[in-house]
Amino acid sequence: MSAIVAESVSHWFGSEPALDAVDLVVERGDHVAVLGENGAGKTTLLRILATALRPSSGKLEIMGLDALRERRRLRGRMGYVAHAPGIYGALTAEENLAFFCDLRGADRARVPEALELARLTQVARRRASELSRGMQQRLAIARAVLHDPLLLILDEPDASLDAEGADLIAAVMNGRTAVLATHDQALATRLCQRTLTLRKGRVLGQGSRLRIVQ
Amino acid sequence: MTRSIAVAVAIARKDLVAEWRTRELVPALAQFVVLALVIANFGFQIDSRSAPAIAPGVLWLALVFAGLVAFGRAFAAEREQATLEAVLLTAAAPAAIFAGKALAAGLLLVLCEAVLLPALALFFGVPISFGLVFAVLLATVGMAALGCLFAAMVAQLRARELLLPLLTLPLWIPFIVAGGQAVQVAMGADGTMDQALKLLLDFDILFVVLTSLAARFVLDD
Numbered sequence: 001m002s003a004i005v006a007e008s009v010s011h012w013f014g015s016e017p018a019l020d021a022v023d024l025v026v027e028r029g030d031h032v033a034v035l036g037e038n039g040a041g042k043t044t045l046l047r048i049l050a051t052a053l054r055p056s057s058g059k060l061e062i063m064g065l066d067a068l069r070e071r072r073r074l075r076g077r078m079g080y081v082a083h084a085p086g087i088y089g090a091l092t093a094e095e096n097l098a099f100f101c102d103l104r105g106a107d108r109a110r111v112p113e114a115l116e117l118a119r120l121t122q123v124a125r126r127r128a129s130e131l132s133r134g135m136q137q138r139l140a141i142a143r144a145v146l147h148d149p150l151l152l153i154l155d156e157p158d159a160s161l162d163a164e165g166a167d168l169i170a171a172v173m174n175g176r177t178a179v180l181a182t183h184d185q186a187l188a189t190r191l192c193q194r195t196l197t198l199r200k201g202r203v204l205g206q207g208s209r210l211r212i213v214q
Numbered sequence: 215m216t217r218s219i220a221v222a223v224a225i226a227r228k229d230l231v232a233e234w235r236t237r238e239l240v241p242a243l244a245q246f247v248v249l250a251l252v253i254a255n256f257g258f259q260i261d262s263r264s265a266p267a268i269a270p271g272v273l274w275l276a277l278v279f280a281g282l283v284a285f286g287r288a289f290a291a292e293r294e295q296a297t298l299e300a301v302l303l304t305a306a307a308p309a310a311i312f313a314g315k316a317l318a319a320g321l322l323l324v325l326c327e328a329v330l331l332p333a334l335a336l337f338f339g340v341p342i343s344f345g346l347v348f349a350v351l352l353a354t355v356g357m358a359a360l361g362c363l364f365a366a367m368v369a370q371l372r373a374r375e376l377l378l379p380l381l382t383l384p385l386w387i388p389f390i391v392a393g394g395q396a397v398q399v400a401m402g403a404d405g406t407m408d409q410a411l412k413l414l415l416d417f418d419i420l421f422v423v424l425t426s427l428a429a430r431f432v433l434d435d
Contacts, residue, residue: 050303051303052299052302052303071434072305072307073305075303075304075305076305080300080303082296082299082300084296085296086295086296086297086299086300087295087297087300088228088232088295088297089295090231090232090235090236091228091231091232095228095231099224099228100300100304102220102221102224103221103224103225103301103304103306104304104305104306105217105220127235140300143300
């Protein structure tokens, strides 16, 4: 069974199509990079895959579940890193993760492990608002894997990250199905076996790692 | 059920910790209610005979406007930090998320009431009885439920500051009518308080149930 099967998924913002009949199949364990210019529809596609947005039309099945009807069940099995870190500035890094453990019903014992993975142990007790943008992004990535999801949806997680940050992305993607939107072709080549290129909401092409290099 | 309670408690605790550390809302609201009482004190000719007639209206006006600010902030802070989506994508029940937000906002309003009621006694010379406090607390429950639901509904809209009072105030009228009656009786007017308190309790039950059911459609869709 495929991890993601999207058939003719479209989305309009008003009269403007943000996604136009996108087809996508992602097998379990696959890492797929979504490429494209600004405004190509990458974020819209990823938000639909993460169940944050309902498509205007089309069919979407994720992990064998209907992504339009069984959104809550699916959310328990996937992790999503949005373009903005979306963390609570008044809470410490540790408290941010503990809070999301409580919401997900995950064991709080996973917090130190997640902080270690994101190399944030040293700043665990600092308020998130005092962390650099890159540290906040690493915290958001650590939060996405607190509940050990099967599927990761990553929307430009490399924004504001240094070279070590790319290693963190590789570490969290390892052993999971992942869809990664990025502008960084080198990162896409390094981390993903397949690509989906969008332009103006349409699929321009799908390819393999070899094709990205070419 | 236990899981939903745990989620609601986690959300409320997070909001209260954030408010304790930032002190964004409660000090400003406390100043606002005291200033409202000062203005009312100068605006009306208050003596021992007129005070019990004027004080209930001033109390509810101050409470309603403080409530609009408190409940509006409940979701505005999430919008500013782009955190609401992360919370909704955790698979936690929307009703539990909503209950946690309403609980925290309601408790913050209760803190303002702890300033408002003694200040009302000071400026207007009216007695603050157990019945009065109970009536205000009962009204706060229902007002918090409705206020937070509409705050969630308008959080992503551009004209949210205008829309929140327009949507919320008409549905708060039952609380103001029943609560106003209870407060007037507590301040010496004729009538019985029991009926007004029972009515407030009925409204609380009705609106807490309705808003919990509606939360799913507002937060998730």
